[in-house]
Amino acid sequence: MKIHEYQAKALFKAYGIPTPRGTIAQTPEETLRAARELGTSPLVVKAQIHAGGRGKGGGIRVVGAPAEAREVASQLLGTRLITPQTGEEGRPVETLLIEEALTITEEIYLGIVIDRSRERPVVLASSEGGVEIEKVAAEHRDKVIIEDIDPAVGLRPFQANRICYGLKAQTSVAGKMTGLILNLSRLFTEKDCSLAEINPLVVTDGGDLVALDAKLNFDDNALFRHPDIMNLRDLSQENPLEVEASRYNLNYIKLKGNVGCMVNGAGLAMATMDLIKLVGAEPANFLDVGGGATTEMVREGFKLLLSDRDVRVIFVNIFGGILRCDTLAQGVVRAARELEVNIPMVVRLEGTNVEEGRQILAESGLRFTVAEGLKDAAEKVAANLSSREGIEL
């Protein structure tokens, strides 16, 4: 789960990590008031969205007078900010963070991620701020300082020291930086983060160490023990169909094509998307209804596919193991009838009681194309798509 910069900075404060003075605002008037209360100039107005690249997208502006802050706020609030990371649909800007601007003498990258090969969190630091650190780590190991976090004892002060002096930090900030690194590590493990990133961490002309930006992602599987973090979820930043899906425990990701697919199991769902691509079509989505899908989940899955206006053909690919195909076919028929599906549906069922399942589909009177095997299914999807496109021409 992602949270906003201002929320991450509040957590930083609770963990003793210094951040710039700042306030949030949701209207131009609030922005004006916030700017006046900060009482310094220049100020930075930062759009709060769940994506990086905000500077490039025009979402971070330096302003002089409070009136100028209000002006920028009226330009940003209520729009969708497009950055190199958001895709063309952008993300809605509903909140701004207004902060004092600082004079910077040094920029540092500091982050903590899970290293899958080492099977533990690692601290990454680099004197080159503003980089995509995993890439740098993969390509130029020498430019990145890496320290493992031992799950038994946590990050040790000597390791924080090693990072600090490895960065050739000014001796005057070294003590502060060691403490900051240890605090970030504590935050990471106590709150079950999957990513904690300060990019950049800056040294100001006054010799202070400040987290200019803040990014925290959390392990979805650990949210059950962090209700405080769960409360920070901002649904407006997520695709509405994906939010709807998550309500029913469905894994749904919107893509750009026009073949809506519904599959049980994540691996088979990915493979199904790949197969669609191989026959020259494009998947409209990833939808995993779960290895042990129920008829209820199938119905909700159908609803999702139908609410996506790009979908021209529906491809249902279910491998029923423990779940019986006849039960599943009944669910598919009931859902298609109830929802009055009027686009072509290719259904491929395999597994327990498959013959009974196929018969139920065939006798339903609905527009199912029943496929046998993956290859046959893919070809039928492609055929349905081209004939359908033909009608539209």
Place this chain on the structure above:
Amino acid sequence: MSILIDRETRVLVQGITGAEGAFHTRRMMEYGTRVVAGVTPGKGGQTFDGVPVFHTVRDAVLSTGANASAIFVPPAFAADAIMEAADGGVDVVVCLTEGIPTLDMISVKQYMKGKKTRLIGPNTPGIISPGKCKIGVMAGYIHAPGHIGITSRSGTLTYEVVDQLTKLGIGQSTCAGIGGDPIIGLTFLDILQLFEEDRDTDAVVIIGEIGGRAEEEAAEFFIRSMSKPVIAFIAGITAPSGRRMGHAGAIVSGGVGGAGEKIAFLEKAGITVVKSPAEIGETVAGVLAGTAQKRSQ
């Protein structure tokens, strides 16, 4: 022969009285798995379909000689259950639970260092040696005994591959699901090593997907020390970067873990990579025919 489990494997089930545990314990027993004990704290002394239930893994192992454990315990308690099984000294732990926090699994891996117990999963359909033993949730009947080893990060996609193979008359020695999480027990590399040593396995199918470097590490092992042919499929060529595709571990991040680069890496290593998931069975059949021909020459 098979790897990790066989006819003699004595299985205890942690969480045997829960809904999932109860359902799948019955399916495992129907398949012929020797389920010798169950563990549910607070229910020691009861029986489940004739199987004695104990409060702790230690009691279960001491009383029944169980040497493998299947874990059907909710995510919040699963890490502890794995550690209890390792402490109890069983040889193999299969953790079916999906949704265990990553940091919990990191502690589990740390805890298991230096212990003999081998972990399969979590978030796995389990492991099956067809006709001998099944520890997991897969439908037994789609499998057939034979000589192909399968290892995979997913569930239903594995069933798909098994089904394709069985329908072509190609049986399996063992199918081991290593799990879809970022931090897991045995990896592709470990399983390949076991299959290489297993006299009953002639060739291995790896079913990989986006995320991490497990497939690449397996390919490096293949180059170094594998004599048996390996066929691979990598799911997720169409998966967008930065999105988690269902499995917690299936994510391309920071330019690492993409399907395209995995496929290129494996092909360079000499592994046969199948592009279409519909053609995995045929490709295996082709490779087997090829090696049989080479042998007869």
